[in-house]
Amino acid sequence: MAGFFFTYSASVVLALDKLSASVYTTMMQEINETVLNVVFGIVFFGAIVVPTVSAAVVLLQETGRRSPASCFSLVLLSTSSVPLP
Structure with missing residues (x-):
């Protein structure tokens, strides 16, 4: 489980950091809906x-x-x- 969160923070979050705040928020909401x-x-x-x-x-x-x-x-x-x- 820790590997999942580490991989996510080491790849996806770093990539999303390059987006503007509004686009970042929209993408995180989409990811949260999709992962369920x-x-x-x-x-x-x-x-x-x-x-x-x-x-x-x-x-x-x-x-x-x-x-x-x-x-x-x-x-x-x-x-x-x-x-x-």
């Missing part, structure tokens, strides 16, 4: 849902052995939920 679509919603909110579900699966497993993907998801969820210095 199903694909973006799935990717944006999926970044929260997938690790949460994976962590729940890991925690609810009765066996003592954990899969690497499940453990990775648990670590990803815990580190993305808590701000680290």
Whole structure:
């Protein structure tokens, strides 16, 4: 998710900076309307849902052995939920 925002600010915002204030405002409003679509919603909110579900699966497993993907998801969820210095 951070990569999306960084890429956006490092490319799109820098390009829009060359426009006048009124054109910049119009373009940002158009971008905001366009980005609200199903694909973006799935990717944006999926970044929260997938690790949460994976962590729940890991925690609810009765066996003592954990899969690497499940453990990775648990670590990803815990580190993305808590701000680290």
